[in-house]
Amino acid sequence: MKKFNYHLVKDIKEAKKLSSPNSTFLAGGMTTIPSMKLGLGTYKDIIDIKGIKKLSGIKVSGKILKIGATTKHVEVANSKEVKKSIPSLAALAEGIGDPQVRNKGTIGGSIANNDPAADYPSACIALNASINTSNNRKIDSENFFRGLFETALKKGEIIESIEFEIPLKSNYQKFPNPASRYAIVGVYVSKYKSGTNVAVTGAKSCVYNDKDLSKALSNNFSSSAIDKVKISSSGMSSDIHASGNYRANMVKVFAKKAVEAC
Amino acid sequence: MASLVGSRVERKEDKRFLTGKGRYTADINLANQTYAVFIRSPHARAKIKKIDTSKALKASGVVDILTGKHIAQDKIGGLIAGWAIRSEDGSEMKCPANPPLANDSVNFVGDPVAVVFAETLDEVKEAANLVDVDYKVLKAVTSLAHTMKSETIHEGIDKNLCYDWLLGDRQKVKEAFDKADRIIKLDIVNNRLIPNAMEPRACVIDYNTASEEITCYTTSQNPHLSRLIMSAFGGVAPENKLRVVAPDVGGGFGSKINLYNEEIVCSWAAKKIERPIKWVAERTESFLTDTHGRDHITHAELAVTNDGKFLGFKNETIANLGAYARVFGTVTPTYLFGPCATGVYVMPAAYSNVKAVYTNTAPVDAYRGAGRPEATYTIERIVDKAAIELGLDPIEIRMKNFPTEFPFKQTLVHQIDSGDYVSGLKKAKQMSDYDGFAARKKDSESKGKLRGIGVTTYFEACGIAPSPVVMMLGCGVGLWESAEVRFNPTGQVTVYTGSHSHGQSHQTTFAQIAADELGVPIENIDIVHGDTDKGTFGMGTYGSRSLAVGGVAIINACKKIVTKGKKIAAKMLEASEEEVEFKDGEFVVAKSNKKKTIGEVAFASYLPGVRDEVKSPLPEGEEPGLIESSFYDPSNFSFPAGSHICEVEIDPETGEVKLDKYTAVDDFGTIVNPLIVEGQVHGGLAQGIGQALYENAQYDETGQLITASYMDYTMPRADNFPEFNIGYTCTKATTNPLGVKGCGEAGTIAATPTVMNAVINALGGKEISLPATAEKVWKACKENKGSNAKAA
Ligand SMILES: Cc1cc2nc3c(=O)[nH]c(=O)nc-3n(C[C@H](O)[C@H](O)[C@H](O)COP(=O)(O)OP(=O)(O)OC[C@H]3O[C@@H](n4cnc5c(N)ncnc54)[C@H](O)[C@@H]3O)c2cc1C
Numbered sequence A: 001m002k003k004f005n006y007h008l009v010k011d012i013k014e015a016k017k018l019s020s021p022n023s024t025f026l027a028g029g030m031t032t033i034p035s036m037k038l039g040l041g042t043y044k045d046i047i048d049i050k051g052i053k054k055l056s057g058i059k060v061s062g063k064i065l066k067i068g069a070t071t072k073h074v075e076v077a078n079s080k081e082v083k084k085s086i087p088s089l090a091a092l093a094e095g096i097g098d099p100q101v102r103n104k105g106t107i108g109g110s111i112a113n114n115d116p117a118a119d120y121p122s123a124c125i126a127l128n129a130s131i132n133t134s135n136n137r138k139i140d141s142e143n144f145f146r147g148l149f150e151t152a153l154k155k156g157e158i159i160e161s162i163e164f165e166i167p168l169k170s171n172y173q174k175f176p177n178p179a180s181r182y183a184i185v186g187v188y189v190s191k192y193k194s195g196t197n198v199a200v201t202g203a204k205s206c207v208y209n210d211k212d213l214s215k216a217l218s219n220n221f222s223s224s225a226i227d228k229v230k231i232s233s234s235g236m237s238s239d240i241h242a243s244g245n246y247r248a249n250m251v252k253v254f255a256k257k258a259v260e261a262c
Numbered sequence B: 001m002a003s004l005v006g007s008r009v010e011r012k013e014d015k016r017f018l019t020g021k022g023r024y025t026a027d028i029n030l031a032n033q034t035y036a037v038f039i040r041s042p043h044a045r046a047k048i049k050k051i052d053t054s055k056a057l058k059a060s061g062v063v064d065i066l067t068g069k070h071i072a073q074d075k076i077g078g079l080i081a082g083w084a085i086r087s088e089d090g091s092e093m094k095c096p097a098n099p100p101l102a103n104d105s106v107n108f109v110g111d112p113v114a115v116v117f118a119e120t121l122d123e124v125k126e127a128a129n130l131v132d133v134d135y136k137v138l139k140a141v142t143s144l145a146h147t148m149k150s151e152t153i154h155e156g157i158d159k160n161l162c163y164d165w166l167l168g169d170r171q172k173v174k175e176a177f178d179k180a181d182r183i184i185k186l187d188i189v190n191n192r193l194i195p196n197a198m199e200p201r202a203c204v205i206d207y208n209t210a211s212e213e214i215t216c217y218t219t220s221q222n223p224h225l226s227r228l229i230m231s232a233f234g235g236v237a238p239e240n241k242l243r244v245v246a247p248d249v250g251g252g253f254g255s256k257i258n259l260y261n262e263e264i265v266c267s268w269a270a271k272k273i274e275r276p277i278k279w280v281a282e283r284t285e286s287f288l289t290d291t292h293g294r295d296h297i298t299h300a301e302l303a304v305t306n307d308g309k310f311l312g313f314k315n316e317t318i319a320n321l322g323a324y325a326r327v328f329g330t331v332t333p334t335y336l337f338g339p340c341a342t343g344v345y346v347m348p349a350a351y352s353n354v355k356a357v358y359t360n361t362a363p364v365d366a367y368r369g370a371g372r373p374e375a376t377y378t379i380e381r382i383v384d385k386a387a388i389e390l391g392l393d394p395i396e397i398r399m400k401n402f403p404t405e406f407p408f409k410q411t412l413v414h415q416i417d418s419g420d421y422v423s424g425l426k427k428a429k430q431m432s433d434y435d436g437f438a439a440r441k442k443d444s445e446s447k448g449k450l451r452g453i454g455v456t457t458y459f460e461a462c463g464i465a466p467s468p469v470v471m472m473l474g475c476g477v478g479l480w481e482s483a484e485v486r487f488n489p490t491g492q493v494t495v496y497t498g499s500h501s502h503g504q505s506h507q508t509t510f511a512q513i514a515a516d517e518l519g520v521p522i523e524n525i526d527i528v529h530g531d532t533d534k535g536t537f538g539m540g541t542y543g544s545r546s547l548a549v550g551g552v553a554i555i556n557a558c559k560k561i562v563t564k565g566k567k568i569a570a571k572m573l574e575a576s577e578e579e580v581e582f583k584d585g586e587f588v589v590a591k592s593n594k595k596k597t598i599g600e601v602a603f604a605s606y607l608p609g610v611r612d613e614v615k616s617p618l619p620e621g622e623e624p625g626l627i628e629s630s631f632y633d634p635s636n637f638s639f640p641a642g643s644h645i646c647e648v649e650i651d652p653e654t655g656e657v658k659l660d661k662y663t664a665v666d667d668f669g670t671i672v673n674p675l676i677v678e679g680q681v682h683g684g685l686a687q688g689i690g691q692a693l694y695e696n697a698q699y700d701e702t703g704q705l706i707t708a709s710y711m712d713y714t715m716p717r718a719d720n721f722p723e724f725n726i727g728y729t730c731t732k733a734t735t736n737p738l739g740v741k742g743c744g745e746a747g748t749i750a751a752t753p754t755v756m757n758a759v760i761n762a763l764g765g766k767e768i769s770l771p772a773t774a775e776k777v778w779k780a781c782k783e784n785k786g787s788n789a790k791a792a
Helices: A012-018 A032-037 A071-076 A082-085 A089-095 A099-104 A108-112 A118-128 A211-219 A223-227 A246-261 B014-018 B070-075 B121-126 B142-149 B170-179 B223-232 B262-273 B281-291 B372-390 B395-402 B421-431 B434-446 B467-472 B505-519 B546-572 B598-606 B672-695 B747-760 B774-791
Strands: A004-009 A023-026 A045-048 A056-063 A065-066 A130-131 A138-140 A146-147 A159-165 A168-178 A183-192 A195-201 B032-040 B044-054 B060-069 B112-116 B132-137 B162-168 B182-193 B202-208 B213-219 B242-245 B276-278 B291-306 B310-322 B349-358 B452-461 B481-487 B493-497 B525-528 B580-583 B586-589 B594-597 B625-631 B641-650 B655-667 B724-729
Touching: A012 A045, A056 A082, A065 A082, A071 A089, A071 A099, A071 A108, A071 B493, A082 A089, A082 B594, A089 A118, A089 A168, A089 A183, A108 A118, A108 A159, A108 B142, A108 B724, A118 A146, A118 A159, A118 A183, A118 A195, A168 A246, A183 A246, A195 A211, A195 A246, A195 B493, A211 A223, A211 A246, A211 B112, A223 A246, A246 B421, B032 B121, B032 B262, B032 B281, B044 B112, B060 B070, B060 B121, B060 B262, B070 B262, B112 B262, B142 B291, B142 B310, B142 B349, B162 B170, B170 B291, B170 B310, B170 B349, B182 B372, B182 B672, B202 B262, B213 B223, B223 B242, B223 B262, B262 B276, B291 B372, B310 B372, B372 B395, B372 B452, B372 B747, B395 B421, B395 B452, B421 B434, B421 B452, B421 B655, B421 B724, B434 B452, B434 B641, B452 B747, B481 B546, B481 B598, B493 B505, B493 B546, B505 B546, B546 B580, B546 B586, B546 B598, B546 B625, B586 B598, B641 B747, B655 B672, B655 B747, B672 B724, B672 B747
Parallel strands: A004 A045, A023 A045, B032 B276, B213 B242, B310 B349, B493 B525, B655 B724
Antiparallel strands: A056 A065, A065 A159, A130 A138, A130 A159, A168 A183, A183 A195, B032 B112, B044 B132, B060 B112, B162 B349, B182 B291, B202 B213, B202 B276, B291 B310, B452 B641, B481 B493, B481 B625, B580 B586, B586 B594, B641 B655
16 A cells, blocks of 8 residues: 555545545545555545544434434444334445444445445435535435446535435345345335335446336336336446346346335 | 363364464564565466566665576576376376476466565565566467367477376276166366465565575465475475474465465575565465366266166366466376266276366366365266156165275275265255255245255265375375374473364364373373474375374374383383283273373483482383374375255245255264364365355456456355254274374365255256356246246
C-alpha cells in the first residue's frame, strides 16, 4: 500500500475542505482498503468520515425510514425500527458479506460505491429512496445509480442519509455468487398503494428497476403474474459463474420467490 | 495405566493455535533483514528479450536485483521432478529445465524472472514496479485436449509429451472385452484445483558470513527433503552448511511438498547480498504459483456381464503437468493414479495408459489424495454408470465385485494385506438409512425438489513406502522415516521425528504412541519436528504416511529404549535381564517384586555411579545415556478403504445443489486418536465436496488464470455442509506394528465421486461434468424436462 495522510474529521465542513482530486472518503473501508492494497486505488489523503456524528443513526418518522450514511450493516440488521418498518431491509443487511464486513461496512459506502452486485442499491430503487447529500441535494434513487460503479455524486459530495419510503410489504431475495457471496442476481420487490417496484441487482452492469415486472405485479401482485413476463438476456452480465441467459432466468425465479415471501 | 492409543486426547497444539501463539514463517523477523519481491511473468508463454533494472536499482532502499542471468552464472540448479517415469516404449520421460529464475523463456503466468531486495516492504514493492521486462509474447498452449497437437513449448519435447505410460496388459484387456456382454464407456474431466493452504508460502533466510551457514525458514511439508534437493540439485550450499526449518505451517495439502523457486533464490541470494531475506507470498501469488492439483481428461471403459460382474477395465488419461515437472508431478498421474483406477474390485484385466503433457499453466503436482481421487472418481463414476445401464442398485453392483479374501492381489500393482469391504458398505448403508431414501425422495418431490443418492467405495494406497519398491518405480529417494527418542536425565522425553506436521496434530498423536510404549505421562513427552538441525532425517508428510511410517519409527526407537533400559534395570535390581518385565513404565522383577521406574533407569543411565563406592548401574560394556534412534522402512504400502453415501437435494428452478446428508464409513486400521481422525475426515470431505460442487481453476485461452482470487475461485464454506455422519470399521494393517493405515486423504478421495453420483442420480442418470455448479445443473434439469415433455 502506498503512503497516505489519514484525517479523522469531525464535521462535513472539515471533510469538504480536505477533499481534493487525490483524496477519498473512508467509511467502513471494506471496499476502499482492499482496493488500496491491490494498488487499484491510490490516494494522498484519506478522509475518515466515521467521526461525523450526524451521519449515523436510524429514525422513523411517518412513512419515512431514514438511515444515516455511516450506519453499519450490523446496525441496520439489528435495528428494531428497521425490523418493524421494513423487515426486508434488515434481512438484506444481515445477508451482506460476513460478520467482519457487516461490523465495518456502511450503507453510505455501499451506495456510493455502487458495485453492480451489491445489495443495498436494489433496496434504494425498490423502496423509492432519496439520497441526501452534503451539497443539499435530495437525489432520487432512479437518478442516483448511473452505471458501473458510477453515481450522481459529484467529487467531494458526501452522502448524509438515505430516506426509504415504508412499503405495505416487501421482500428481497438474493442468489449469492458461491465464491464472493455478492449477488449473482438479487431481486427486491416492494408493494405500495400506488404500485409495485421490482429492483434487480447483480444481473446487469448497474442496478435497475425492471419495468415489465413492476408493471405486471402492480396489476396483479402474485407470482403467476411473473410467469407471463419475458425477461431478455440482452444486457445481462455473463461470467464464469453465470451466463446472461441463466441470469435472465434467475431474475424471474427470484422475483417469484420474493413475491411469495412477501 | 490405560492405553492412550484409541482415546480422544485433546490436541497439544490447540493452546498455541487457538490463542494465536503459533509461530509461522512470516512471524519470523531477523535483524537487518531485507524484503524480497519477485518479478513474475504476466504472460503464459514468452521469450525474455531484455530485463532493464537500471531504474529500479536507483529506487529508494533497493539493495540488489538479481535475474536468471545471475543464477546461471553461479550455476545454481533448477527445480526437479522427483520420479523418473518411463514410457510404454521404454523411453525415459522428458523434462524441461526449470531454472529458479527464468533465463530466456517464461512458461506460465507467475513464472519468476527476477527478484528485488530492499530495506522495507513498501520500498521493495515500489522498486518492483520499476523493473522493465521486455517480452516477445508467444501463443500459449492451454487446452489440455489439444496440447499434443499444439506448438512445442519446450525445445526438444515433441508433442509437449513428458511420457506415454502404460500399466497393465492391453492384450488381456482385449480378451476380457471380447467376452463382455456390455462395454460401459465414460468420458470425464477431472477439474483443476488450487490447494489454497490458509498460510501462503513464505521463506526467511539467514546467512552467517563467519560460519557460511544458511538457515532457510520455510513453509514446507518436508524440510529434510528440501535441504537435500536444494543442496544436491540446486547447489546452493553443501548439506552441512544448510539448515532448513519449517516451523508452524498452516496447511499444505501437497502444495508445500515442493521446494520452490523462491526458497532456492532467496537462500542463494542471502549469501550473495550478505543480508537476511524475507519473502512472503501474497494471496494472488499463491493462486498463480502454488502447484495446482488434478486436471485430467479421461476416457474409461468397463467390460461387464449382464448380471453385473466386472471383466475388464481401460483407463486412457491425459494428465496436465503444467509448465514444468515438479517433485511429485510425474508420479501423481502414474503410480499414484493408475493402480487405484480399478477400485476396490476384483478386476480380471485392466490397464491404465497416461499421457502426461506440458501446458502454459502453473505446475500441477500432488494435491490431497494425489492421483487416488482421480482414480476413484474414474472407477466410481463408471461403476455407477454400469449400474444404471444394467438396472442394478449401486450397492448391489459393488457388493458383487468386492474381493472377500485377504490378502488380496489387486489387478495392477498392490498386494492388499487386509480389509473387509462388505462390512464397510453394509455399515454405511445402515448408517445412511439407505432404505429410507425412497421416502425422502418423495418428500423432496412434493416440495418441487429433486433428490439423489450417491455411493462410493474406495481403497487407497498410502503410507508411501517401501524404498526398494518406490525406487524401482522411479523415485529418486527412499521413502523410509526416522525417529530419535531421548530420555532426559530427569525423566522427560523428547521425540525427534522426520515427519512434519502442518495440521495433522503429530504433537499429540506421536506423543500418545510414545507414552504408551514408554509408560511415561503424555505431558512429559515432547515431539520435535521440522528442523534439519534437530533430529535425523525424514522424507516428509504426504500420502497419509506419517503415522504408518514415521510413527512406527518412533515405536521402534522406543522399543530400543526399553531394551537398553531393561539391561540397566536388571543390573540395578540384581536380577537377570530375562527376569525383568517392562510394563506401564516400570521394570519389575516378578520373583522379588522389586522395581525401578523408567525415569529412575534413565536417571541412572546418565549418572552412572554413587558416592564412596565404585559402582555403576550400567552393565559391562553398556554406554551411558538413554537415547535411541530408528530408521523404519515398511514392507508395503498401507490400504485404507471405505464406503461413503450421500444425498443431495436439487432445486430445479435454480440448479442449486444442497448436500443434505453425508455418511462416511472408513477403515483406517487402528485409530490412535478418534478426535484427530474425525478432523482429518471432515477436512478431507470438505475438499472432496469442494471439487464436486464448487472449486474449479480456470485459465483463458491466453493462459491468464481467471480464478485468481476468492471473488472467483469458490472455496467451500462451513454452511455448504451438513453435519457429517462418520463411522469406522477396523481391519488392522498387518504390515506395521501399530496396525494403522492412514486417514489424511480418505475424505478427499471418496467425497467427489460420492457427491457426483448423487447429483447424477437426482438428474435421472444424466451425465454432468465436474464441478456441478448451479448453472450446469439447472441446464441439465431443463434438458431433462424438455426430453420428458417430448417423450410424453
Ligand atoms: C469480503 C466482503 C464481502 C462483501 N460482501 C458483500 C455483499 O454480499 N453484498 C454487498 O452489497 N456488499 C458486500 N461487500 C461490500 C460491503 O458491503 C462494503 O461495506 C461496501 O461496499 C462499502 O462500504 P464501506 O462503508 O466499507 O465503504 P468504504 O470502503 O469506506 O468506501 C467505499 C466508497 O464509497 C465512498 N464513500 C463511503 N461513504 C461515503 C459517503 N457517506 N458519501 C460519499 N461517498 C462515500 C468512499 O469514498 C469509497 O469510494 C463485501 C465486502 C467484502 C470485503
